[in-house]
Amino acid sequence: NAGVTQTPKFxxxxxxxxxxxxxxxxxxxxxxxxxxxxxxxxxxLIYYSASEGTTDKGEVPNGYNVSRLNKREFSxxxxxxAPSQTSVYFCAxxxxxxxxxxxxxxxxLTVL
Amino acid sequence: xxxxxxSPLSLVVHEGxxxxxxxxxxxxxFRSLLWYKQEKKxxxxxxxxxxxxxxxxxxxxxxxxxxxxxxxxxxxxxxQTGDSAVYLCAVGNAGGTSYGKLTFGQGTILTVHx
Numbered sequence: 288n289a290g291v292t293q294t295p296k297f298x299x300x301x302x303x304x305x306x307x308x309x310x311x312x313x314x315x316x317x318x319x320x321x322x323x324x325x326x327x328x329x330x331x332l333i334y335y336s337a338s339e340g341t342t343d344k345g346e347v348p349n350g351y352n353v354s355r356l357n358k359r360e361f362s363x364x365x366x367x368x369a370p371s372q373t374s375v376y377f378c379a380x381x382x383x384x385x386x387x388x389x390x391x392x393x394x395x396l397t398v399l
Numbered sequence: 400x401x402x403x404x405x406s407p408l409s410l411v412v413h414e415g416x417x418x419x420x421x422x423x424x425x426x427x428x429f430r431s432l433l434w435y436k437q438e439k440k441x442x443x444x445x446x447x448x449x450x451x452x453x454x455x456x457x458x459x460x461x462x463x464x465x466x467x468x469x470x471x472x473x474x475x476x477x478x479q480t481g482d483s484a485v486y487l488c489a490v491g492n493a494g495g496t497s498y499g500k501l502t503f504g505q506g507t508i509l510t511v512h513x
Contacts, residue, residue, distance in 0.1 A: 291441075322503075327408075329487060329503040330442070345500075377441065386431040386491035386501060390441035 289313055291391035293378050299397045300368045308363040308394050310378030317383040319361035320345075321353060323374040324393075330377065336361055338383075368398045401426045405488050405504035413512050416478050420507045422488030423470040430493035432464055432471050433501065437485040445473075445486075478511045485509075 291312045300306055312319065317338050322330040332345030336355040350372060352364045365372060375395050379388040402425045412418055424432065431449045435442035446455040451466035459478075464471045475482055485508050489501040 327505055329403075329505040330489075330501075331503070332500070335500060385447070386433060386489075387444055387447055388501065389444065392441050 291378055291380055291389055293376075293391040293394050295394060296392065297395050299399065300365075301399050302369060304368050305364065305366050306368065306396075307365075308376055308378075308396075309360070310362065310391055311360045312378075312380040312389075312391075313359065314380060314382070314389065315358070316380035316389075317358070318381040319355065320379040320381070320388060321351075321361070321363045322377045322379065323347065323372075324377060325374050333363065333376075368396075370398050372396065373398045401490065401492055401502040403488055403490050403502050403504035405486075405507050407507060408505065409508040409510070411510045411512065412478055414479055416511075417474065417476045418478060418509060420473040420475075420486050420488075420509070421470060422472070422504055424488075424490045424502075424504075425469065426490050426492055426502070428493040429466065429469075429490065431491040433489045433491065434462055434471075434473050435487040435489065437487055437506070438483075442487055475509075478509075480511050480513055483509060483511045 294309045320335040321333040334353040336342045339358045354362045377393050378391040381388045406421045433447045434445040446462045448464040454463045459476045462473045485506040487506045488504040
């Protein structure tokens with residue numbers, strides 16, 4: 288039981304490049320989330336998926352897209368990376384019926 | 400807009416000290432308040448509080464919620480170097496249809512020196 292896994296762990300991009308961050312959970316959770324964490328700002332919600340087949344914007348969705356591929360997997364795509372997207376990205380999941388979320392190990396992204 | 404404010408932003412103590420971390424919130428439809436511990440990786444869940452005045456306790460850590468005054472505290476007694484971490488407070492909003500949509504505070508950085 289691996290919980291929530293994320294790939295890659297680290298990534299360096301040049302401005303304008305695109306990439307997809309992958310997230311998978313093996314806990315049979317219904318809901319999944321993408322956050323970014325910047326110094327002094329806590330965790331900010333980018334997008335979430337309350338259930339398979341649905342996605343919704345969070346607090347900071349601009350510049351990102353998501354896909355809920357199936358119940359296990361939720362990916363985050365940066366179409367044209369910008370330096371302002373340099374951050375640590377966390378994926379989380381939630382079984383539903385409670386607010387408790389379980390987090391993956393994070394992806395540290397640097398955009399030059 | 401929901402808002403969660405933690406204080407202090409950072410705290411340095413010595414082993415054996417007791418610390419109190421604060422979390423105040425403004426949420427339109429409060430449902431729950433959660434505490435997480437974050438070392439150099441993923442946040443890990445500590446407590447969830449939904450009812451006012453009830454203390455949740457796990458070993459040296461305890462937390463209480465005051466829904467009237469809109470705040471929570473996290474106490475750590477007899478601190479150890481392993482308690483050094485960022486402590487995050489988050490609030491769940493009952494508006495909308497889904498659970499788990501949280502608003503996080505900025506975190507308190509706790510450093511425990513030997």
